[in-house]
Structure formats: C-alpha cells, structure tokens
Amino acid sequence: MNLNENKDNLNELDKERYQRFINGDIEGFEELVLAYKNMLIYFLNRYLQDLNIAEDIAQDAFVDVYVYKERYNGKTSFKTYLFTIGRNKAIDYIRKNKHMQYTVNIEEQTEISSEEDELIDYIIQQENKGLIAHTLERMKEEYARVLILIDFEDFSYKEAADVLGKTTSQVKVLVHRARKSLRKMLEEEGFTYEK
Structure with a gap:
C-alpha cells in the first residue's frame, strides 16, 4: 500500500468516525481525539513554545469541534480542519498575550505526567x-x-x-x-x- 492509499484510507476512517460522532456515538469523537491529540499538541508547541499552553489550546480546538460539530463539511481532511482550528487559536492566544512573559518553576518543569511522557515519546520517535x-x-x-x-x-x-x-x-x-x-x-x- 503506498502513501496516497494510506492517506485515503485514513481520511475515510476519519470521515466514518466523524459521521458516527454526528450521529450521537461519542466514541467516534474519542477516536479522533486519540488519533490527533499528540500531533496537534506538538504542532501548536511550535507556535507557543510552551507545552502546557499547547495542550490547553489543543483541548480548546477539540472543544470547538465538539460544540460546533456541524461546521466540518468534509471538503478537507479532518486533520487539516483540526490543525487549522488549532493554528488559529494559537495565533489568537499569541496576539492576546504578547505582552506577557512566562516564568517556569523548575520543580514544575521536572514533574512529568504519564500523558506528557507519552507525548515526549511520540516527539522523540517523530524527530x-x-x-x-x-x-x-x-x-x-x-x-x-x-x-x-x-x-x-x-x-x-x-x-x-x-x-x-x-x-x-x-x-x-x-x-x-x-x-x-x-x-x-x-x-x-x-x-x-x-x-
């Protein structure tokens, strides 16, 4: 199976998951979250330079998908749709908070949850x-x-x-x-x- 066939299969799987979600099956939405959460956080972190904020913005993007489920029309892949929402939210966040400076507590920085651990493993694997x-x-x-x-x-x-x-x-x-x-x-x- 070549890369284009894999992408087509993934797009079809995403559309099937989304349709299930639209029809009231919450598992369809949960499967989409599991499939794209780490990728989206990693992508948003390139804009925000703060993993915790990137996780919050990613969660906000998924909330938008959940609340405004009728907005996705299937003309683009779900992944493109989701990453566009995330990018726009990251840019909005940066605009609203450009005057803020962040200080990080070293103790907080060393405490890594299992979810962050999974994300770190994913990043290492991808890079x-x-x-x-x-x-x-x-x-x-x-x-x-x-x-x-x-x-x-x-x-x-x-x-x-x-x-x-x-x-x-x-x-x-x-x-x-x-x-x-x-x-x-x-x-x-x-x-x-x-x-």
Missing part, C-alpha cells in the same frame, strides 16, 4: 531522537512549521497551505527552501537529511 528537533529549533519558524506538516505529519501541499494560510505554490517554495536550509545545517554537524 529521529532529537537531532532534527534541535536543528528545527534553530531554523526560521516558518521553515520549521512547514517541514513538520509536510515531512513529519505527511500533510499534502494543499493541506499544509490550508493550515498555514498560504497558497500551494507558496508552500512548495517554502518547503524547498526549508529542506535546503535543514540539509545545510545538518551537513554542518556531519549528518545528512534525505527527503
């Missing part, structure tokens, strides 16, 4: 044990965001364009530049990146 994550941290935010969507979350160019509020052509150019930048940064550290 080749931290090497690419470290490099993404040093990249332009726009480059890091587009690479996460395209290369790590397997979004199509169209889906990434919808999430980022850009045209497909802009995303293609951005991906090309981002990969070139990532490749150069990794080569400087003695590694290669093939995509």
